[in-house]
Amino acid sequence: MAKGIFITLEGGEGAGKSSQARMLGTALEDKGRNVLLTREPGGTTGAEAIRKLLVEGPGGKWDGITEALLHTAARRDHLVNAVWPALEAGKVVISDRFVDSMTAYQGYAYGVDRTALATLYKSAIGDFKPALTLILDLPVEAGLARAAQRVGKETRYESMGTEFHERVRNGFKEIAKAEPDRCKVIDGTQSIEAIHKIILAEVEKVL
Ligand SMILES: Nc1ncnc2c1ncn2[C@@H]1O[C@H](COP(=O)(O)OP(=O)(O)O)[C@@H](O)[C@H]1O
Ligand SMILES: [Mg+2]
Numbered sequence: 001m002a003k004g005i006f007i008t009l010e011g012g013e014g015a016g017k018s019s020q021a022r023m024l025g026t027a028l029e030d031k032g033r034n035v036l037l038t039r040e041p042g043g044t045t046g047a048e049a050i051r052k053l054l055v056e057g058p059g060g061k062w063d064g065i066t067e068a069l070l071h072t073a074a075r076r077d078h079l080v081n082a083v084w085p086a087l088e089a090g091k092v093v094i095s096d097r098f099v100d101s102m103t104a105y106q107g108y109a110y111g112v113d114r115t116a117l118a119t120l121y122k123s124a125i126g127d128f129k130p131a132l133t134l135i136l137d138l139p140v141e142a143g144l145a146r147a148a149q150r151v152g153k154e155t156r157y158e159s160m161g162t163e164f165h166e167r168v169r170n171g172f173k174e175i176a177k178a179e180p181d182r183c184k185v186i187d188g189t190q191s192i193e194a195i196h197k198i199i200l201a202e203v204e205k206v207l
Contacts, residue, residue: 003087003088003089003090004034004086004087004088004089004090004091004092004093005087005092005093005131005132005206005207006083006087006093006095006128006129006130006131007024007092007093007094007095007130007131007132007133007134007203007206008094008095008097008098008100008130008132008133008134009021009024009094009095009096009097009133009134009136010097010098010100010101010104010133010134010135010136010172010175010183011135011136011137011138011143011172011188012138012140012143012165012168012169012172013143013144013146013147013157013158013165014138014142014143014144014145014146014147014148015136015137015138015143015188016136016138016146016188016192016195017096017097017136018039018096019192020134020136020192020195020196020199021037021039021094021095021096022037023192023196023199024094024196024199024200024203025037025094027196027200028092028094028203033091033092033207034089034090034091034092035091035092035093035094036082036083036086036091036092036093036094037094037096038078038082038083038093038094038095038096039095039096039097040071040074040075040078040095040096040097040098040101041054041055041070041071041074041075041078041097042074042078043078043082043083043095044077044078044081044082046074046077046081047074047075047077047078050070050071050073050074050077051074053070054067054070054071054074054156055153055154055155055156055157056153056154056155056156057156058156058159059156059157059159059160061156063110064106064110064111064112065106065112065116067105067106067110068102068106068112068117068120069120071101071102071106072102072120072121072124072125073124075098075099075102075124075125076124076125079125079128083095092207095130098130098133099121099125100133100135100172100175100183102117102121103117103118103171103175104168104171104172104175105157105168105171107171108167108168108170108171108174109160109164109165109167109168109171129182130182131182131206132182132184132202132203132205132206133179133182133183133184134184134186134199134202135172135173135175135176135183135184135185135186136186136188136195137169137172137173137185137186137187137188138169138188138189139189140162140165140166140169141162142189143165143188144158144162144165172185173185184202186198186199
């Protein structure tokens with residue numbers, strides 16, 4: 001069994017995941033922990049190549065099932081070549097998004113059958129799960145407004161429309177309800193520093 005600990009950050013566009021992942025990584029390194037800060041889709045050369053297919057270009061270029069397959073291929077490469085070796089080495093692995101994003105986006109938002117998604121995960125990945133998942137919750141309009149400030153080409157999911165993102169937000173809440181021990185929902189409207197403190201307190205409990 002893995003010796004390290006796997007922590008994931010989840011939530012909609014602009015919820016603050018990447019900011020909080022970076023701050024958490026720095027705080028844990030300052031405490032003397034070995035940290036791997038990574039992201040999905042991505043985190044390895046192969047998975048970053050798949051990421052480009054998923055996050056760039058027009059919204060309708062894949063259907064939900066194709067997307068789930070691409071995310072799962074990227075996820076397996078990320079786990080095999082980055083996450084699992086780091087956990088074996090005793091690191092704290094922090095991933096900016098993981099499988100709950102697939103459940104929320106392709107499942108709750110696109111409407112891909114969630115039992116099929118769970119079967120896909122089980123077949124490709126197995127029983128592996130994060131020790132702790134921090135879900136940042138923010139009203140959709142606020143998150144999209146924050147995300148719009150960013151520069152770059154990774155706008156495909158952002159372009160999906162408000163109703164899509166409402167379903168994503170609701171999906172994350174349902175996921176947290178189903179697995180309350182693993183998932184902590186955090187009010188993302190608070191200040192960056194206040195959220196950081198809450199996250200650190202939750203992480204201390206699992207370290
Ligand atoms: N709690 C917060 N309050 C205000 N602005 C925030 C907060 N968290 C993040 N931001 C800002 O919102 C934008 C999106 O944050 P980011 O961490 O990239 O979100 P995500 O990775 O979830 O899409 C960034 O410009 C970031 O500085
Ligand atoms: Mg981000």
